Amino acid sequence: MSKIKLGIIGFGNMGTGHYKNINDGKCPEIELCAIADINPDRLKWASENITPPVALFPTAEELLDSGICDSVLIAVPHYDHPRYAIEALKRGINVMVEKPAGVYTKQVREMNKAASESNAVFGMMFNQRTDCIYRKMRELVQGDSLGNIRRVNWIITNWYRPQFYYDSGAWRATWKGEGGGVLLNQCPHQLDLLQWICGLPTKVDAHLHYGKWHDIEVEDDVTAYLEFANGATGVFVTSTGDTPGSNRFEITMDKGKLIAENGKLLLWELEVDEQTFSKESKNAFGAPKATFREVETDGQSPQHVGVLNAFAGAILRGEPLIAGGEEGINGLTLSNAMHLSSWTNGPVSIPFDEDLFLSELEKRIAVSRLKTSSFSVVSDTSGSYNSGTSDVRSAKEFPERWKCNW
Numbered sequence: 001m002s003k004i005k006l007g008i009i010g011f012g013n014m015g016t017g018h019y020k021n022i023n024d025g026k027c028p029e030i031e032l033c034a035i036a037d038i039n040p041d042r043l044k045w046a047s048e049n050i051t052p053p054v055a056l057f058p059t060a061e062e063l064l065d066s067g068i069c070d071s072v073l074i075a076v077p078h079y080d081h082p083r084y085a086i087e088a089l090k091r092g093i094n095v096m097v098e099k100p101a102g103v104y105t106k107q108v109r110e111m112n113k114a115a116s117e118s119n120a121v122f123g124m125m126f127n128q129r130t131d132c133i134y135r136k137m138r139e140l141v142q143g144d145s146l147g148n149i150r151r152v153n154w155i156i157t158n159w160y161r162p163q164f165y166y167d168s169g170a171w172r173a174t175w176k177g178e179g180g181g182v183l184l185n186q187c188p189h190q191l192d193l194l195q196w197i198c199g200l201p202t203k204v205d206a207h208l209h210y211g212k213w214h215d216i217e218v219e220d221d222v223t224a225y226l227e228f229a230n231g232a233t234g235v236f237v238t239s240t241g242d243t244p245g246s247n248r249f250e251i252t253m254d255k256g257k258l259i260a261e262n263g264k265l266l267l268w269e270l271e272v273d274e275q276t277f278s279k280e281s282k283n284a285f286g287a288p289k290a291t292f293r294e295v296e297t298d299g300q301s302p303q304h305v306g307v308l309n310a311f312a313g314a315i316l317r318g319e320p321l322i323a324g325g326e327e328g329i330n331g332l333t334l335s336n337a338m339h340l341s342s343w344t345n346g347p348v349s350i351p352f353d354e355d356l357f358l359s360e361l362e363k364r365i366a367v368s369r370l371k372t373s374s375f376s377v378v379s380d381t382s383g384s385y386n387s388g389t390s391d392v393r394s395a396k397e398f399p400e401r402w403k404c405n406w
Contacts, residue, residue: 004094004312007034007069009060009084010076011042012169014098018073018304019050026305029312036063060084064091071096071121071315073308077171078103078179082111085325089118096123096311099188101328103179104361105336106354108329115325121314122325123307128189129196129322130306132297133265137251137258138197140267140295147254147273152198152226152234158245159186159238166216167371173216175361176368181210181218182240183335191331192323194236198251200330201226201234205347206338213241217368224338236338256290265295 006022008015015037022032034055035046043056057063060080064072064087071094074084082102088095095115101124102108115122128134140146159182171177178185206224213220220241226234239245249260256269270277270288277288302309306322313319333350336357341348343360 001316003029003031004071004315005033005069006030007036007055007063007072008032009036009063009072009074010098011035011037011039011046012075015073015075016042018075018308021305021308023050027308027312029316030308033068034063034066036060061087064088064093070094071311073125074098077177078184079107079177082107085111085122086114089114089120089122092118092120094121094311094315095325096125096308097325097328098125099192099328100184100335101325101332103184104354104358105329105333106358108332112326112329121311121321123311123314123321124192124323124325124328125304125307126189126192126196126323126327127303127307128193130303131301132299133260133263133301134193134197136265136295136297137249137260140258141197141251141253146256146258146269148230149198149228149232149251149253150274151232151250151252152194152228152236153248153250154190154194154235155237155246155248156187156190157237157239157242158247159240160243160245161186161214161220161240163214166214170371172371173214173218174368174371175217175364178218179361180335180339181216181220182238183208183219183222183338186240187222187238188331188335190236190238191334192327193249195330195334196327198232198234199228200334200350201337202229203227203347203349204334204337204341206341208338208342213239217364219339219342222338224341258295265297266292267295268292 008019019032021027022030032054034057035043036057036059037043038058043058046056047053055066055068057066063069072088073096074081075098076084078100081097081100085095085097102111141149166173173181183191204224204226206222208219209221210219211217221239222237224236226236228234247261251258254275255273256267259266268290270290272288274288310319310322314321337348337350337352340352340357340360
């Protein structure tokens, strides 16, 4: 087999973006064979614009049962990520899941269990792990030269979204349709990177504002305090209401400080570690000498294309994935802990009570409003990654999938 035969489940913003990368020849080992979407307009667009034509299906199940594809990319609303991943894995079909892994960790554990019982390749679309800055940052943090982490600060507010964005799909920014706001939609990459580079915190104390800047029911402004097992502390700040926004990731360590900002990785490296200097210095206002430099990287950041090409390589030759699918639960754990902290008005330890989280989420789903008047829009997402009740079912099941763009 020289190419994998891929089906895309969900042909909205992200699904269409992945199609364009494949169509442009950026993924030479991937053949697009099929598309599934519940929106007839998206299937109509695909039938009129994709050449050579591919098989089109009105449901994911029909695509999975067709036998046409050996692999699928799942790019549907969040609640259905685990659902379709499990169905594909049961059939021995390789799976790439868009972020986030799901809405709540109990659901994602079921997906990970299905993957452990399958021989299929299972990956997560954590394209930010391909960024040369974050790869180098992880290498330095997890190496021996800078010692232990002392403080982590990340302000990531360059996610500005106008009201039109939230109105562009019935599922968007609702507890029933999306399951969360900026933490679950815009920030899964940063939450993944934070734990990938620094490890998971052991405690969070988060303050979330719901519909602070927009007419939405989920969070659009977050400030969270973090504690780590070694005593390090941190702050994570994000919003979709700031413009211009910021993206500054700072890690202070025993023997230096790293800052990722504006496409650069900056390093201040101490001549002697802080603890030693503090014990030995006889200067009341002294500080260890620091050498500053911009860290050189390999300059390669292949993003979504890199993840897809690695996915194909894993299937065809057993090469490593950018991110294994089972790793998706880690950043989601951090997201869920922040929500639970806000809902219970206090600190939350990790691991947290997953049943309590689900119970609190279901309370919000029960009063989630259905945006019946919303229209469907498919937008170009390139560049966006750098930066009343009605028929409510339990979150243990899956929400109604309205006729809207995945």
